[in-house]
Amino acid sequence: MICESQMLSGKATGREKAGLIEKYHLGPVALHSGLILSCILYAIGGAYLFLAIERPEELIRREKAIVQFEQLKSDFISNISSAGDADLVEKNLEVYTKQFMLMMEDAHKVHAFENFILNEHEDGDGAKDMWTFSSSLVFTTTTVIPVGYGYIFPVSTYGRLTLVVYALLGIPLTLVTMADTGKFASQLVTRFFDENITVPTAIFVCLLFAYPLVVGYILYSSSNITFLDSVYFSLTSIFTIGFGDLTPEMNVIHMMLFLAIGVVLVTITVDIVAAELIDRVHYMGRHVGKARQLAGKMIQLAQSLNMKQGLVCGVGQLHALARLGMMGGKEGAGVEKVNDIAFAPDLMDGFDFVDTLSVYSRRSCHSGGNPNSARNLFLS
Numbered sequence: 001m002i003c004e005s006q007m008l009s010g011k012a013t014g015r016e017k018a019g020l021i022e023k024y025h026l027g028p029v030a031l032h033s034g035l036i037l038s039c040i041l042y043a044i045g046g047a048y049l050f051l052a053i054e055r056p057e058e059l060i061r062r063e064k065a066i067v068q069f070e071q072l073k074s075d076f077i078s079n080i081s082s083a084g085d086a087d088l089v090e091k092n093l094e095v096y097t098k099q100f101m102l103m104m105e106d107a108h109k110v111h112a113f114e115n116f117i118l119n120e121h122e123d124g125d126g127a128k129d130m131w132t133f134s135s136s137l138v139f140t141t142t143t144v145i146p147v148g149y150g151y152i153f154p155v156s157t158y159g160r161l162t163l164v165v166y167a168l169l170g171i172p173l174t175l176v177t178m179a180d181t182g183k184f185a186s187q188l189v190t191r192f193f194d195e196n197i198t199v200p201t202a203i204f205v206c207l208l209f210a211y212p213l214v215v216g217y218i219l220y221s222s223s224n225i226t227f228l229d230s231v232y233f234s235l236t237s238i239f240t241i242g243f244g245d246l247t248p249e250m251n252v253i254h255m256m257l258f259l260a261i262g263v264v265l266v267t268i269t270v271d272i273v274a275a276e277l278i279d280r281v282h283y284m285g286r287h288v289g290k291a292r293q294l295a296g297k298m299i300q301l302a303q304s305l306n307m308k309q310g311l312v313c314g315v316g317q318l319h320a321l322a323r324l325g326m327m328g329g330k331e332g333a334g335v336e337k338v339n340d341i342a343f344a345p346d347l348m349d350g351f352d353f354v355d356t357l358s359v360y361s362r363r364s365c366h367s368g369g370n371p372n373s374a375r376n377l378f379l380s
Helices: 002-024 026-082 086-103 107-117 133-144 157-192 198-222 227-238 252-334 359-366 374-379
Strands: none
Touching (some): 026 157, 133 157, 133 252, 157 252, 227 252
């Protein structure tokens, strides 16, 4: 009895939970939340992974770059000191400049020169590393969205191979999550306006135009770039263009939220506007299809009328031909006197000659009465 009561209470509890899930639509909410959480965890896990791969490579390349810069500096000083001729000094300066510019094409060497040679942070105090958790999180976020600013990038072989696999898995996951979130939000807004798409379309289009302006003003107030550059950076980011030519000072969490909200807003706007346009196109297509069906029925009716009229005309001609033959036989047997006027039977109306281009047909058309009458042909 106790087991049966426990089973019955368990079933009742299960039904209550199922009722709550259906009542508050917790199933779809859990699915959408799971997709968003999976994207966040994927970006964070990727940040730790690339940090573990690229951080040691950065330290090795930094040490080599510092040694190369110091060697180039000492060689230049020694050559200038030993050279007494001005032309030789100018030649050494040109060689030094070319070598220096070639070294500055490497991102790690540029970073080492700016932070450890120019500012003399040999001990590492106050120097900024390229690969930190924050920069790695920006890298993974802008990879899977994908914006791809290009501020930092893997240079090791393992890092680049890992990036290929990471992007192949992360980009589809993120795009599906963005599309799903945008679809879910657009359905909620459409239901709120009683399935009227026009009002949500206008709202989200206005939000899409206002979002870069608002974010641009925030960046302009808190960073070192102008308002126009801030709006430019916002637009190229939310539309996943991401040239990477501007580097505003922005918190990593704020940048992630800015990119996620902007891309979702673009997705929602495109989804609603596309739905509105597709609905209009289907409306026009349905009316065009009805007009085409009506035109086809009219053409079929006209063809059937032409066939009936031709059939009636042909039967009348056959009857007229038969009567002409019968009357000609009777008169040939009983009439001895030849008339001066050619025979013109009265029952040949509706009889058409094949040679409609003959002189008789042309004359009959200009004469009064029925132009197709055989009487007009003989009497004209």
